[in-house]
Amino acid sequence: MSESEPQLPQDGLIAYWPAAIDAHEATALFNQLHHGLDWQSDQVLMFGKQIIMKRKFVWIGDPGCTYRYAGIERAPNPWTSELLMIKKVMEHVANHSFNACLLNLYHDGDEGMGWHSDDEKELNCQAPIASLSLGATRKFAFRHKSDKTTISLNLEHGSALIMYPPTQTYWSHSLLKTKRPVGPRINMTFRSIVPASGYR
Numbered sequence: 001m002s003e004s005e006p007q008l009p010q011d012g013l014i015a016y017w018p019a020a021i022d023a024h025e026a027t028a029l030f031n032q033l034h035h036g037l038d039w040q041s042d043q044v045l046m047f048g049k050q051i052i053m054k055r056k057f058v059w060i061g062d063p064g065c066t067y068r069y070a071g072i073e074r075a076p077n078p079w080t081s082e083l084l085m086i087k088k089v090m091e092h093v094a095n096h097s098f099n100a101c102l103l104n105l106y107h108d109g110d111e112g113m114g115w116h117s118d119d120e121k122e123l124n125c126q127a128p129i130a131s132l133s134l135g136a137t138r139k140f141a142f143r144h145k146s147d148k149t150t151i152s153l154n155l156e157h158g159s160a161l162i163m164y165p166p167t168q169t170y171w172s173h174s175l176l177k178t179k180r181p182v183g184p185r186i187n188m189t190f191r192s193i194v195p196a197s198g199y200r
């Protein structure tokens with residue numbers, strides 16, 4: 001496994017590992033997750049209306065790792081043995097430990113994720129976020145919040161993208177939609193949550 005070069009010019013730090021997991025393992029994992037998880041419909045509040053997204057998600061984490069996202073509070077689902085195994089790999093790649101993971105399922109190129117940064121208040125802002133991609137290769141882009149510089153990279157099957165602080169402070173990111181016919185993709189972002197006060 002080796003790192004390859006895409007980098008942010010300023011105000012952040014990323015590392016891209018094209019083959020964090022080998023292709024065979026990545027395919028087996030994709031199939032297990034695709035069929036084995038209880039995928040939920042994502043909802044966003046738009047112009048005061050709840051819109052159901054085609055994209056699906058699963059929120060996994062240690063007890064107490066509740067996540068408020070797009071106005072909805074999400075209690076964590078427990079870790080499975082394969083998710084714990086992947087968490088270990090990603091902890092090794094990122095050199096950091098994680099207590100939660102957001103999985104997103106994009107059925108095709110019509111589904112993506114708009115510009116945002118992962119800077120919710122329950123996230124430990126000193127910790128990296130480690131993203132693992134499985135399935136179709138898709139384009140992912142960073143845009144600087146003030147000068148709008150944009151950097152894009154293709155996230156390949158089995159690749160890891162680590163976003164270190166202060167990337168989320170200065171850069172937004174997006175999973176771009178595409179008109180190219182592409183198959184499904186699962187993305188897992190391993191995160192470090194500061195558990196809600198009721199749990200501490």
Ligand SMILES: O=C(O)CCC(=O)C(=O)O
Binds near residue numbers: 113118155173189
């Ligand atoms: O699908 C991806 O690669 C990105 C997902 C993402 O940005 C997120 O879950 O916050």
Ligand SMILES: [Fe+2]
Binds near residue numbers: 116117118173
């Ligand atoms: Fe994100």
